[in-house]
Amino acid sequence: MNGKGSEHYRFFTLRTWILLGLAVFGAIVALYRLAVGLGPATNLSDSTPWGLWIAFDVTTGVALAAGGFTVTFAAYVANWDKFKPIARAATLTAFLGYLLVVFGVFLDIGKPFAIWHPIFFWQPGSVMFEIVICISLYTLVLFLEFLPWLLNRLNVLTGVRDFLEKRSVLFTLVILGIMLSYGHQSSLGGLFLITPAKLHPLWYTQFIHHLFFLSAVCVGLSMVSCETIVSANMRNKEHETGILDGLARGTSIALLVYFLFRIGDLAIKGNLGAMFEGSLQSGLFLVEMGVGVVIPMLLLASKSIRASIPALLASHGMVIFGVVLNRFNVVFLTESNMGAAAYFPSWQEFAITVGLVSAGLFLYKLIVTYLPIFTPAEQKT
Amino acid sequence: MSKGVLVDTTRCIGCRSCQIACKAWHDLEARYKPSNGTYTSPEKLSADCYTLIEFFDKKTGDQPSWKFVKEQCLHCQDPACASACPVGALKKTPEGPVIYDQWLCIGCRYCMLACPFQIPKYEWDTTNPWVQKCNFCASRVASDMAPACVKACPMDVMYFDDYDKIAQEAERRINNFPGKYVNHIYGFREAGGTSWMYIADRPFRKLGFNTDVSDKPYPALTWKPSLSKILWEEAGLLAVLGGILYLRNRRNHEEGKK
Numbered sequence: 309m310n311g312k313g314s315e316h317y318r319f320f321t322l323r324t325w326i327l328l329g330l331a332v333f334g335a336i337v338a339l340y341r342l343a344v345g346l347g348p349a350t351n352l353s354d355s356t357p358w359g360l361w362i363a364f365d366v367t368t369g370v371a372l373a374a375g376g377f378t379v380t381f382a383a384y385v386a387n388w389d390k391f392k393p394i395a396r397a398a399t400l401t402a403f404l405g406y407l408l409v410v411f412g413v414f415l416d417i418g419k420p421f422a423i424w425h426p427i428f429f430w431q432p433g434s435v436m437f438e439i440v441i442c443i444s445l446y447t448l449v450l451f452l453e454f455l456p457w458l459l460n461r462l463n464v465l466t467g468v469r470d471f472l473e474k475r476s477v478l479f480t481l482v483i484l485g486i487m488l489s490y491g492h493q494s495s496l497g498g499l500f501l502i503t504p505a506k507l508h509p510l511w512y513t514q515f516i517h518h519l520f521f522l523s524a525v526c527v528g529l530s531m532v533s534c535e536t537i538v539s540a541n542m543r544n545k546e547h548e549t550g551i552l553d554g555l556a557r558g559t560s561i562a563l564l565v566y567f568l569f570r571i572g573d574l575a576i577k578g579n580l581g582a583m584f585e586g587s588l589q590s591g592l593f594l595v596e597m598g599v600g601v602v603i604p605m606l607l608l609a610s611k612s613i614r615a616s617i618p619a620l621l622a623s624h625g626m627v628i629f630g631v632v633l634n635r636f637n638v639v640f641l642t643e644s645n646m647g648a649a650a651y652f653p654s655w656q657e658f659a660i661t662v663g664l665v666s667a668g669l670f671l672y673k674l675i676v677t678y679l680p681i682f683t684p685a686e687q688k689t
Numbered sequence: 690m691s692k693g694v695l696v697d698t699t700r701c702i703g704c705r706s707c708q709i710a711c712k713a714w715h716d717l718e719a720r721y722k723p724s725n726g727t728y729t730s731p732e733k734l735s736a737d738c739y740t741l742i743e744f745f746d747k748k749t750g751d752q753p754s755w756k757f758v759k760e761q762c763l764h765c766q767d768p769a770c771a772s773a774c775p776v777g778a779l780k781k782t783p784e785g786p787v788i789y790d791q792w793l794c795i796g797c798r799y800c801m802l803a804c805p806f807q808i809p810k811y812e813w814d815t816t817n818p819w820v821q822k823c824n825f826c827a828s829r830v831a832s833d834m835a836p837a838c839v840k841a842c843p844m845d846v847m848y849f850d851d852y853d854k855i856a857q858e859a860e861r862r863i864n865n866f867p868g869k870y871v872n873h874i875y876g877f878r879e880a881g882g883t884s885w886m887y888i889a890d891r892p893f894r895k896l897g898f899n900t901d902v903s904d905k906p907y908p909a910l911t912w913k914p915s916l917s918k919i920l921w922e923e924a925g926l927l928a929v930l931g932g933i934l935y936l937r938n939r940r941n942h943e944e945g946k947k
Contacts, residue, residue: 387938433916434911
């Protein structure tokens with residue numbers, strides 16, 4: 309704004325322009341969707357009421373943004389000094405992630421301008437109600453955690469800034485954030501408790517909400533790891549090996565817990581055999597658990613892997629792939645039992661999804677350039 | 690008093706008067722689509738088709754025997770859709786119908802996923818879309834009139850009465866005509882009981898009914914393992930987090946004081 313920019317790198321590189329272009333294109337398509345309705349803009353139908361936007365922008369997006377609450381837990385609640393340098397970056401990613409989720413929901417629901425209804429018309433017996441309320445409140449919490457950095461930069465409303473930076477206020481927000489995250493991360497799985505006959509038994513369990521929460525913890529840590537690596541590359545900084553090692557160990561342990569919970573649940577119900585039945589579903593399950601859980605769990609347990617940046621990226625990438633596949637499997641396998649019509653997203657659905665992700669990356673780059681995200685130590689919170 | 694309807698599929702001749710009456714009463718657009726090899730027309734329920742007769746080319750012994758099944762919302766006693774809706778746009782009324790309030794609805798379409806019978810349909814092609822489904826002619830039923838489809842039926846396929854009398858009538862018919870019906874009242878137990886029930890002369894699975902439906906009410910599936918516990922889990926989580934926070938930050942705090 310004042311033309312100073314960052315000393316480390318140029319803001320407007322070719323990649324930044326591409327991100328901005330995709331985001332603007334997505335915005336134009338979003339206006340088209342608002343103007344014509346869901347039918348012409350998407351390939352959704354009565355047998356596929358939920359498509360790419362719910363499966364990726366919302367269900368997957370929320371999981372990928374789980375790094376916010378896991379890292380703030382480690383840095384503030386558990387007071388592990390090691391994780392403090394990345395707490396701001398993780399919070400920022402979560403904040404941007406949730407903004408995109410809210411925007412994705414806005415575009416996906418049939419009546420976007422009724423999005424505020426759940427705040428006034430309560431239905432506490434509904435999983436969807438709980439998700440909407442928790443996501444709204446958590447986005448607000450993340451905004452309040454983010455606000456002081458912006459106010460600090462603009463040097464306005466210093467009273468508000470000082471209040472939000474008080475230890476007691478910050479810790480209250482962090483704890484609220486973790487509680488709200490537990491509430492909606494698990495409930496996104498809880499949505500499918502009501503479809504026992506539609507979802508394949510390899511995924512359906514009355515504990516599916518716990519599995520969603522556990523896998524969100526895994527993928528949150530993996531996302532923060534990748535972000536730490538990529539942003540260090542971007543700023544030509546040394547890799548923070550101590551943090552990366554800690555995150556990798558945490559991911560491996562979280563994956564083990566998830567693995568034991570899921571396999572244990574299948575074993576107790578006597579459904580373990582279903583994974584070898586040779587169907588499409590069993591194949592998807594094996595890929596999801598093999599590539600997404602077992603292999604990265606073993607890789608990240610190895611010290612030499614944890615010391616290698618490319619190996620770390622690959623392992624965390626597998627975790628992310630696994631959780632994305634899991635969310636897609638749950639949504640689309642449920643819908644595969646709702647009618648014969650096959651679903652493939654329209655180009656408009658892709659354009660908006662790509663646009664949202666690009667907007668998120670663009671804003672991230674903008675904010676880390678102008679706000680003190682990676683240098684909190686100098687700011688003394 | 691809660692109302693119900695008993696559909697005796699053995700009586701239906703497939704005239705589709707009920708379909709026409711439904712369209713007329715609700716002022717829904719009729720659509721003309723060429724058939725693609727089935728006599729069921731239209732092929733599926735949709736936002737402007739609340740009910741239809743599904744045609745089944747069956748055999749009784751070695752004789753051809755057409756079967757006709759009327760499809761519409763079953764109006765569960767404890768509906769999955771109503772529990773799924775985040776704003777309470779879907780409600781079970783005391784008279785029996787499960788009705789929809791388009792002003793509350795936000796269009797999340799979770800009801801469409803939640804319904805075990807795949808009944809709610811969506812108006813995809815408008816910018817102010819509503820969820821659509823059979824409303825059991827709620828305004829007629831509230832003033833003690835039979836639904837439009839029941840009224841129009843020439844074969845007395847549907848018996849409209851108090852909910853309790855529906856099941857009794859179904860049992861009476863099954864008992865009075867041995868061999869005519871299979872001993873199964875579809876909707877008596879399905880999804881915890883529905884306001885509409887069916888009797889038939891062959892297993893319901895062969896007539897396109899979803900026989901994987903649980904006998905327990907669907908709302909309990911989300912309420913019991915998850916929603917009913919969430920406040921306790923959150924309280925436990927708060928206690929644990931508070932404990933960890935206290936233990937792990939105690940030293941820093943003391944150092945800070947010095």
